Amino acid sequence: MDALKKLSEEASRCAKCGTCLLNCPLYPETLLEQNSSRGKLSLIESLAQGEITATRRLSDILSQCLICNTCGEGCPNQVKTEETFLNARRELCSRRGLPLPKKFIFRYILNSLRIVPALLKAGSLIQGIVFKRIPSESGLRLRFSLPLIDKRRFIPALPKKFFKESYPAVVTAPREKMKIAYFAGCATNYIFPGSGYAAMNILNRHGVSVVIPEKQVCCGLMAFGSGDWKSSRKMALQNIEAFEKNEVEYIVTTCASCGAALKKYYPMLFEDAGDDVKQRVARFSNRIIDISDFLINKVRVLEQPVKLTSDISNNTNRKIRVTYHDPCHLHRSQGISKPPRELLKSIPGFEFVEMENAGTCCGMGGSFNITHYDLSLKILDKKLESLKKSGAQILVTGCMGCMLQFMDGIYQKGMDVKVMHLAEVLD
Amino acid sequence: MNYNKITPAVMDAVSHIVQGNVFTQQEDLICFSYDALNQKYYPEAVAFARTAEEVSLLLKLANTHLFPVIPRGSGSGFTGGSVPVMGGLVLCLTRMNQILTIDTDNLVAEVEPGVITGEFQKEVEKRGLFYPPDPASLKFSTLGGNVAECAGGPRCLKYGVTKDYVLGLEVVLPNGDIIQTGAKTMKSVVGYDLTSFLVGSEGTLGVITKMYLKLLPLPETRKTMQAIFPSMDNAARTVSEIIRSKIIPSTLEFLDQAAIRCVEEYLKMGLPIHAEALLIIEVDGNREVVDKDAEKIEALCLQGGADTVMTAKTEEEAEGLWKVRRSISASLLKLNPHKINEDITVPRSRVPDIIRKIVEIAKKYNLINVNFGHAGDGNIHTNFMIDRNNRDELARAEQAVSEIFQATVAFGGTISGEHGIGIAKAPYLSLEIGDKGIEVIKRIKKAFDPNYILNPNKIVT
Numbered sequence: 001m002d003a004l005k006k007l008s009e010e011a012s013r014c015a016k017c018g019t020c021l022l023n024c025p026l027y028p029e030t031l032l033e034q035n036s037s038r039g040k041l042s043l044i045e046s047l048a049q050g051e052i053t054a055t056r057r058l059s060d061i062l063s064q065c066l067i068c069n070t071c072g073e074g075c076p077n078q079v080k081t082e083e084t085f086l087n088a089r090r091e092l093c094s095r096r097g098l099p100l101p102k103k104f105i106f107r108y109i110l111n112s113l114r115i116v117p118a119l120l121k122a123g124s125l126i127q128g129i130v131f132k133r134i135p136s137e138s139g140l141r142l143r144f145s146l147p148l149i150d151k152r153r154f155i156p157a158l159p160k161k162f163f164k165e166s167y168p169a170v171v172t173a174p175r176e177k178m179k180i181a182y183f184a185g186c187a188t189n190y191i192f193p194g195s196g197y198a199a200m201n202i203l204n205r206h207g208v209s210v211v212i213p214e215k216q217v218c219c220g221l222m223a224f225g226s227g228d229w230k231s232s233r234k235m236a237l238q239n240i241e242a243f244e245k246n247e248v249e250y251i252v253t254t255c256a257s258c259g260a261a262l263k264k265y266y267p268m269l270f271e272d273a274g275d276d277v278k279q280r281v282a283r284f285s286n287r288i289i290d291i292s293d294f295l296i297n298k299v300r301v302l303e304q305p306v307k308l309t310s311d312i313s314n315n316t317n318r319k320i321r322v323t324y325h326d327p328c329h330l331h332r333s334q335g336i337s338k339p340p341r342e343l344l345k346s347i348p349g350f351e352f353v354e355m356e357n358a359g360t361c362c363g364m365g366g367s368f369n370i371t372h373y374d375l376s377l378k379i380l381d382k383k384l385e386s387l388k389k390s391g392a393q394i395l396v397t398g399c400m401g402c403m404l405q406f407m408d409g410i411y412q413k414g415m416d417v418k419v420m421h422l423a424e425v426l427d
Numbered sequence: 428m429n430y431n432k433i434t435p436a437v438m439d440a441v442s443h444i445v446q447g448n449v450f451t452q453q454e455d456l457i458c459f460s461y462d463a464l465n466q467k468y469y470p471e472a473v474a475f476a477r478t479a480e481e482v483s484l485l486l487k488l489a490n491t492h493l494f495p496v497i498p499r500g501s502g503s504g505f506t507g508g509s510v511p512v513m514g515g516l517v518l519c520l521t522r523m524n525q526i527l528t529i530d531t532d533n534l535v536a537e538v539e540p541g542v543i544t545g546e547f548q549k550e551v552e553k554r555g556l557f558y559p560p561d562p563a564s565l566k567f568s569t570l571g572g573n574v575a576e577c578a579g580g581p582r583c584l585k586y587g588v589t590k591d592y593v594l595g596l597e598v599v600l601p602n603g604d605i606i607q608t609g610a611k612t613m614k615s616v617v618g619y620d621l622t623s624f625l626v627g628s629e630g631t632l633g634v635i636t637k638m639y640l641k642l643l644p645l646p647e648t649r650k651t652m653q654a655i656f657p658s659m660d661n662a663a664r665t666v667s668e669i670i671r672s673k674i675i676p677s678t679l680e681f682l683d684q685a686a687i688r689c690v691e692e693y694l695k696m697g698l699p700i701h702a703e704a705l706l707i708i709e710v711d712g713n714r715e716v717v718d719k720d721a722e723k724i725e726a727l728c729l730q731g732g733a734d735t736v737m738t739a740k741t742e743e744e745a746e747g748l749w750k751v752r753r754s755i756s757a758s759l760l761k762l763n764p765h766k767i768n769e770d771i772t773v774p775r776s777r778v779p780d781i782i783r784k785i786v787e788i789a790k791k792y793n794l795i796n797v798n799f800g801h802a803g804d805g806n807i808h809t810n811f812m813i814d815r816n817n818r819d820e821l822a823r824a825e826q827a828v829s830e831i832f833q834a835t836v837a838f839g840g841t842i843s844g845e846h847g848i849g850i851a852k853a854p855y856l857s858l859e860i861g862d863k864g865i866e867v868i869k870r871i872k873k874a875f876d877p878n879y880i881l882n883p884n885k886i887v888t
Contacts, residue, residue, distance in 0.1 A: 042467075
């Protein structure tokens with residue numbers, strides 16, 4: 001009952017002024033008031049006051065949101081939209097339950113240390129049967145229709161070796177100055193291990209040894225965003241425990257979404273927990289730092305003699321044009337937008353160009369991209385236009401979700417732009 | 428007026444007309460039950476039209492079956508102009524959002540009603556042209572809504588309000604007839620000025636489906652200044668002095684002491700909390716004129732008793748000065764959760780008088796009051812910060828508003844400069860235009876809409 005009252009109070013702080021309409025990446029695509037933040041807040045108010053029940057339609061409408069928090073950031077009344085939407089999804093999930101596939105994945109798969117790698121290992125062996133290879137892009141497309149995966153979709157091929165298999169529990173730097181822990185996250189581990197390797201190299205090069213706790217699991221963001229706080233909490237506790245065993249000051253992340261989950265959403269998950277649990281969570285969350293922030297403000301790489309170069313530019317005199325996309329989970333959730341740019345600007349072979357609306361959501365939104373694929377692509381289209389205009393040859397970002405999204409769009413549009421993680425261009 | 432409920436059979440017909448772009452489920456209807464007045468009234472159905480023909484068919488259907496039709500843009504009006512107080516069909520025009528032509532030879536644009544005002548401005552500015560009306564909602568409100576409400580904004584001091592830019596309209600009348608009013612030309616005196624009837628009619632006389640808007644050349648440059656006055660009287664006198672010296676700034680905004688303190692509390696940028704007034708003045712035009720005017724204004728402010736006058740040297744500095752003005756709304760909510768925001772307007776020389784009166788009334792009713800707005804044209808946003816759940820406070824605020832309206836009219840002013848009447852100010856209408864004035868409005872309404880199907884119970888009941 002308390003949770004409902006809180007929801008109602010926060011939702012009713014919305015003055016219905018309409019500022020959120022055009023701040024939203026989704027509303028301009030549909031021009032449907034249901035897709036606006038104030039529309040959803042209005043519904044949440046009605047739900048909390050018992051005027052409507054947890055219907056399927058309500059659940060549909062509330063799922064049509066990227067949780068990018070652009071509305072919250074621009075709200076004149078500073079309504080906590082993101083928090084309210086997430087709490088409303090939780091309420092709906094507890095009343096309606098989850099769709100079966102989600103339930104199964106969140107409850108039994110993602111929090112397992114063995115099942116995910118085993119499944120994906122099998123996947124990496126049979127991917128050739130289900131998918132066509134796109135040799136030039138080292139990606140895949142479906143050979144035939146499957147549920148949940150759109151046939152247009154570009155999917156990066158699974159690597160033969162996953163990230164965590166490639167490293168010992170501690171990667172010691174040759175001249176160790178500092179020791180940190182690394183949270184890899186699912187996408188780094190299973191899809192883009194290259195970004196993880198790159199991060200290890202850079203850190204080592206700067207005298208930073210890295211502990212990679214073996215027991216870490218999925219950050220739980222997808223479950224959290226779907227309202228399944230129970231599964232999410234389970235994963236959170238497992239991660240917190242996995243990192244409690246070492247005393248390092250920082251836990252570095254290379255995926256903005258994982259970082260946002262660990263740093264910002266974990267404390268939300270345990271708001272109602274006892275003080276001791278809350279303290280444990282806070283201790284963990286306060287140690288989380290994105291690699292760009294860590295390199296700039298902790299290692300102070302720009303002041304170090306070790307050069308920060310990229311070998312991409314070595315074979316030609318012409319500078320390579322790069323641009324940067326701000327992941328919502330880095331820019332808005334963690335307040336980090338300058339460090340990645342400072343790093344990119346410091347690379348001699350690069351010409352950094354700012355693309356228009358670099359801070360606008362790419363349309364990924366976690367499972368939004370699966371349940372509302374067409375809308376997701378429409379939102380991405382605008383980003384791709386800005387990208388094209390910028391003339392960049394490389395699009396750099398700091399979130400695996402955004403990377404997947406951009407790779408998909410760039411492939412479908414036949415654009416000649418490489419998508420890279422910040423760590424990869426720095427290595 | 429008695430209306431019929433929209434039956435499933437009628438709903439099928441509605442749906443057929445707009446090719447299925449309708450909503451009838453309760454969850455969807457809730458999302459079309461409000462505007463920025465923030466009062467809820469549920470429609471029975473929502474339809475999105477794409478063409479004037481669709482609108483026409485819907486209105487004919489409404490006349491046959493007698494259900495209300497409420498035109499709606501972005502739903503950002505402050506007076507309830509787009510809420511379905513009598514139920515019926517909310518007719519969304521947001522998807523009629525094409526800029527059809529921007530005629531750079533004749534400086535006329537032809538646009539559909541759903542175009543977002545700010546986006547239209549960006550498009551014409553790309554061509555070196557200018558559409559001045561700038562309501563605070565311009566980033567999300569629609570041109571159709573702006574025309575229907577005759578929106579204002581800071582720049583109307585120099586450039587006038589929305590009605591000064593509407594040359595002609597395509598309108599669907601309540602009986603379904605599609606007519607053209609006005610012309611694409613600067614001049615046209617053919618018959619009654621129907622365009623003027625429609626502009627500001629708040630969707631009660633017809634549904635606007637196309638607009639011919641006048642454009643100006645984009646001013647070459649602009650300069651922004653901030654002047655801080657220890658006394659409100661001096662600030663007001665300076666405003667008059669500036670205008671008397673034959674300079675019309677493009678904007679001349681003010682904040683009273685309460686507003687200055689709120690913004691300072693919010694932004695912590697070192698604003699002087701003991702000052703009684705802060706003016707933000709902007710001049711635009713050719714570089715030489717702008718430089719000269721800015722210099723003259725600076726001198727007039729200092730002569731008028733300003734403590735400091737600051738002129739922005741860069742775009743960023745100008746942005747910084749405007750930030751003060753733009754942060755007011757957000758900063759106010761620190762005082763209390765809800766605000767009652769009025770937009771009274773008095774002849775500019777009476778600004779100090781009305782402010783004194785407002786402060787007196789606020790004290791009498793023990794209310795938190797903040798004033799800011801468009802000093803140059805006498806349009807004052809007077810705000811009472813209240814908690815709506817506190818019944819007593821709400822009642823006191825309503826009483827205070829009523830007294831402010833009376834004082835406004837007594838000073839030769841008007842109870843709404845730019846927000847319109849809708850349902851919020853309908854009870855006060857006779858105060859300004861009298862019963863006979865209301866009678867004329869009612870007769871006009873009846874002539875256009877004999878069955879009262881279009882946006883009923885707005886402006887007059």
